[in-house]
Amino acid sequence: MKYAKVYFDDVNVGDELPPLVKGPIQQIQLTHQDDEFARAAGMGGVFAHGMLSMGFVGQAVTDWSGAGTVRKLNVRFAAIVRLKDVVTCRGRVVGKSSKDDVNLVELEVWAENQRAEKVVTGRATVVLPSRV
Amino acid sequence: MATAINKSLIGKEYPPYPVTVERGKIKEFARAIGDANPLYLDDRVGAASEWGDVIAPPTFAITFRDETADSAAFLRELGTDISRLLHGEQEFEIFRPLQPGQTYLCRAKVVDIYEKTGRSGSMAFVVRETTIADHSNEIVATMRGVTVVRL
Numbered sequence A: 001m002k003y004a005k006v007y008f009d010d011v012n013v014g015d016e017l018p019p020l021v022k023g024p025i026q027q028i029q030l031t032h033q034d035d036e037f038a039r040a041a042g043m044g045g046v047f048a049h050g051m052l053s054m055g056f057v058g059q060a061v062t063d064w065s066g067a068g069t070v071r072k073l074n075v076r077f078a079a080i081v082r083l084k085d086v087v088t089c090r091g092r093v094v095g096k097s098s099k100d101d102v103n104l105v106e107l108e109v110w111a112e113n114q115r116a117e118k119v120v121t122g123r124a125t126v127v128l129p130s131r132v
Numbered sequence B: 001m002a003t004a005i006n007k008s009l010i011g012k013e014y015p016p017y018p019v020t021v022e023r024g025k026i027k028e029f030a031r032a033i034g035d036a037n038p039l040y041l042d043d044r045v046g047a048a049s050e051w052g053d054v055i056a057p058p059t060f061a062i063t064f065r066d067e068t069a070d071s072a073a074f075l076r077e078l079g080t081d082i083s084r085l086l087h088g089e090q091e092f093e094i095f096r097p098l099q100p101g102q103t104y105l106c107r108a109k110v111v112d113i114y115e116k117t118g119r120s121g122s123m124a125f126v127v128r129e130t131t132i133a134d135h136s137n138e139i140v141a142t143m144r145g146v147t148v149v150r151l
Helices: A035-040 A050-065 B023-032 B043-047 B073-078
Strands: A020-022 A070-077 A087-099 A102-112 A118-128 B017-020 B085-094 B103-118 B121-133 B139-150
Touching (some): A020 A050, A050 A070, A050 A087, A050 A102, A050 A118, A050 B085, A070 A102, A087 A118
Antiparallel strands (some): A020 A087, A087 A102, A102 A118, B017 B103, B085 B139, B103 B121
16 A cells, blocks of 8 residues: 555565656656657767656655655666667665664665666665654 | 876865855755655654754755855866766765755865776766855764766
């Protein structure tokens, strides 16, 4: 169920986030708009800003853990996203820890295009409430 | 033709700049990334939440700019131009969500510049960090970006 509250106690290492499918990418989402300029720069034409993909990855995390739970999100932009691409964001729990009553869940996150090529890889840390 | 990157910028700190978060900007940003989370978009849901108002999505601070600064000056100082740039990495650390009506003070710094040669040629990596403090000077978030310059 989307936006359901997730408790630290119920999360296990290996749990997977529900995949979030975004796209196809539309012209208006390409913040790099000048195709000729992009070709001249050796980029093979216009492409989406990396922050669009990172925004998608952030949403995949918060759709699962809740808005306001993200303590840390870091990504590497691995490949370019272009017009009409479909981006699927995924994630997996890789660690859990508690310190000073703060419950942290560490996630591996990534996004891939319709050819299963990774366009973003990264990590997220979320703070979750405990049932007790 | 190889471009020389000005490594003397390492350690450079920029003048602090204030950013006041507008309610509408949070909503525009959420819609731009296609995230309809009511905690970003619905004032009533925000008011009833533990935050007391809507909050910004985790990557929202990327919109923060020093409106008084010449945005092209940094690239000139670095010795490059926008056609050579790629966004390599980005990180946000958030201690408290950013909220509308709040004025934050941002402090940006160049923390590192290094070069690498890979399959696609020589590249410089420019690492910049920005801390975001609230009105009581408490750091509520930091962002760290790596800009790749194709040399």
